[in-house]
Amino acid sequence: MSLESQMIELGKRAKKASYILAGISTEVKNQALLSMARALEERMELILDANQQDMDAGRAKGLSGALLDRLLLTAERIKEMADGLRDLVGLPDPVGEVIKMWTRPNGLRVGRLRVPLGVIGIIYEARPNVTVDAAGLCLKAGNAVILRGGSEALQSNLVLTRVISAAAVSAGIPEGAIQLVPTTDREAANMMMTMNDYIDVLIPRGGAGLINAVTANATVPVLKTGVGNCHTYVDDEADLEMATKIVVNAKTQRPGVCNAMETLLVNEKCAKSFLPAAAAALREKGVELRGCEKVREIIPDCLPASEEDWATEYLDLILAVKVVRDLEEAIDHIHTYGTKHSEAIITNNYQKAMLFVQRVDAAAVFVNASTRFTDGHQFGFGAEIGISTQKLHARGPMGLEELTSTKFVILGDGQIRS
Amino acid sequence: MSLESQMIELGKRAKKASYILAGISTEVKNQALLSMARALEERMELILDANQQDMDAGRAKGLSGALLDRLLLTAERIKEMADGLRDLVGLPDPVGEVIKMWTRPNGLRVGRLRVPLGVIGIIYEARPNVTVDAAGLCLKAGNAVILRGGSEALQSNLVLTRVISAAAVSAGIPEGAIQLVPTTDREAANMMMTMNDYIDVLIPRGGAGLINAVTANATVPVLKTGVGNCHTYVDDEADLEMATKIVVNAKTQRPGVCNAMETLLVNEKCAKSFLPAAAAALREKGVELRGCEKVREIIPDCLPASEEDWATEYLDLILAVKVVRDLEEAIDHIHTYGTKHSEAIITNNYQKAMLFVQRVDAAAVFVNASTRFTDGHQFGFGAEIGISTQKLHARGPMGLEELTSTKFVILGDGQIRS
DSSP states (O other), X not given: OOHHHHHHHHHHHHHHHHHHHTTOOHHHHHHHHHHHHHHHHHTHHHHHXXXXXXXXXXXXXXXXXXXXXXHOOOHHHHHHHHHHHHHHHTSOOOTTOEEEEEEOTTSOEEEEEEEEOSEEEEEEOSOTHHHHHHHHHHHXXXXXXXXEOOGXXXXXXXXXXXXXXXXXXXXXXXXXXXXXXXXXXXXXXXXXXXXXXXXXXXXXXXXXHHHHHHHHHOOSOBOOBOOOOEEEEEOTTSOHHHHHHHHHHHHHSSTTSTTSEEEXXXXXXXXXXXXXXXXXXXXXXXXXXXXOHHHHHHSTTXXXXXXXXXXXXXXXXXXXXXXXXXXXXXXXXXXXXXXXXXXXXXXXXXXXHHHHHHHOOSSEEEEEEXXXXXXXXXXXXXXXXXXXXXXXXXXXXXXXXXXXXEEEEEEEEEEOOO | OOHHXXXXXXXXXXXXXXHHHTTOOHHHHHHHHHHHHHHHHHTHHHHHHHHHHHHHHHHXXXXXXXXXXXXXXXXXXXXXXXHHXXXXXXXXXXXXXXXXXXXXXXXOEEEEEEXXXXXXXXXXXSOTHHHHHHHHHHHHTTOEEEEEOOGGGHHHHHHHHHHHHHHHHHTTOOTTSEEEOOOOOHHHHHHHTTOXXXXXXXXXXXXXXXXXXXXXXXXXXXXXXXXXXXXEEEOTTSOHHHHHHHHHHHHHSSTTSTTSEEEEEEEHHHHHHHHHHHHHHHHHTTOEEEEOHHHHHHSTTSEEOOHHHHTOOOOSSEEEEEEESSHHHHHHHHHHHOOSSEEEEEOSOHHHHHHHHHHOOSSEEEEEEOGGGOSHHHHTOSOOSEEEOSSSSOOEEEOSGGGEEEEEEEEEEEEOOO
């Protein structure tokens, strides 16, 4: 069978499963999640064996230590995946909610019913835990899922999918609800991007390269998860001690993630009082600073920042620092270089805080807190499939509700239009 | 200046305007809508003159009567456009609504604030009234708009945009909030599809060709308005008199629009009692019937339907008719050939009605009513920018709220992540 027919078969099975899934009760979905969790723990040896194959191949291919660590499964990590599935059981099922219902003058009752999206395609990179997390989230929200993981994790993903899919089916979930693209052929991922008849929504999870490729080539609607060039603006009316704590946290608590701060903007009125202490605190955590000229007047041994630095998501212990005239210049800088992810102001001035909240165009806008809080769990959603930086459908951390759509339900007794 | 620099200039102006617009009060937006309405009426001669040029050119090019009628502006039609703008004044402003706000255990307050989408690009065909309708809706929801109308209506659109844009600016709206692409070069529309830095959302309004081209080529997120291959299923437990009235209305009340019925599905148990009377009533309104074999056994002079008929959106007084075994087959048929727009069941059986509502995957699902009600005004939204047939962001008729996004606002007092 050609790759194309294989992919269409996969799509058809997913579509068919999605129609059944849309009508399956919360109880059955929860039982399936528990079965899947149990199966992961029971088949741990099998999973670890498969992962060992991926790890061996990865080492032979010379993957970096960081990549190998992302690829690695351990008994503990498998247990975490299982617990993640169990956590979903306690979350409210978004499907079936009638968001609103009203009656028109002609007696028609019009309502909005929350329904699954249908079939979700997920294209992701090396981490095999995404296979289980994404399958669980999609299932709880009543969606069929087609998973396309990175080639490095193929053996792990194949076994993980087989284990959780079988467990789900035995609990009453239709075959085809959880499927993995069983090949590492790049062409398969490309096909997913245009399978509009079978895939309702695509979610790419990975680096900028993957996300840009999907955005450029997909005709299927995309939920774009995002690159974060995040800023913190320290205003002259800030509590500077609080500002230092927040800045250090936003940069260093976990520098490799999208909600970490990449550029620090400092009001010129407080630059001299704030920057020396802040720089010392950051450097103590191993942060390399790259500053504008005004920063370098205050911190002479600071490296110079180039135009490129303002636009860079370092994902590392590097921070660009710029002195700005005022709030206005800070907002302009954010609009010029930001990626509309997470932006923070540190100030005790009410008007400036409100202006920043209102005017900064980003998924999450913070006052007096670390940008590191942009996260589904931190916001209290209980689960997260990614952080959207687009404005359609979902913006910011996406939980179960973001994996649903709505349909209008219109109940009549013979109404016709005149 | 090259076309590309022109388009980027347009985009930059729109983006800049959108940042200001996001903070403009409802009062100013409403005053602008009233000024725009007044200006349309005051400059009626100018608009009619420009439209006359388009009409002359259209006749010279041999445009069809239907197209010329869509292109034509009259004093009455201009008055209607002005009244449409005035109607928007009375609608609630969606921007600034805090949809929800909650407090996390660490004291962080997390809320969702409704904000404009930013810059909306609209690519549409011959009807110049879209220029005014779309500009008004985008403005009320706080968005800047870049309009790209059909080449046939260029002179009308240029004058309309100049008139309403000047009126808006004089009422305090920033320059660049309402712009028309001032060329009919096809390349300009193509550029809009990939202007991700300047356009947040694209809405194509027109035929399947336009919508497919935008879907295929756009990297900017698209709100896809839809083609409607709509069905009505007449169940054996239907009130057949009601069914006839609804079917006639759904097919004939306005056959050229997307929510008109294109295929009638009839349960085999009531086919003999229902079809002769229904066919007579439809034919009385000039409808041509194309039936499956079972239909033709009952209505011998009915034309035969081909496979293609099941998939066709006629937008005309033609109806495909099929006898089905049961509800199951009806739903399967709808899922095979439907376009997920508007689907109806006529039945008095509660279980079947609920099953249809739950299982049919469409933007609008009707029980005992005409599919012609899928419409923003009919649903009570007061305005409509189009009917979405995709599942992301908006599904079904889109009103002002669908022209907005949200952002998370997080208010802290020094919280850092541990």
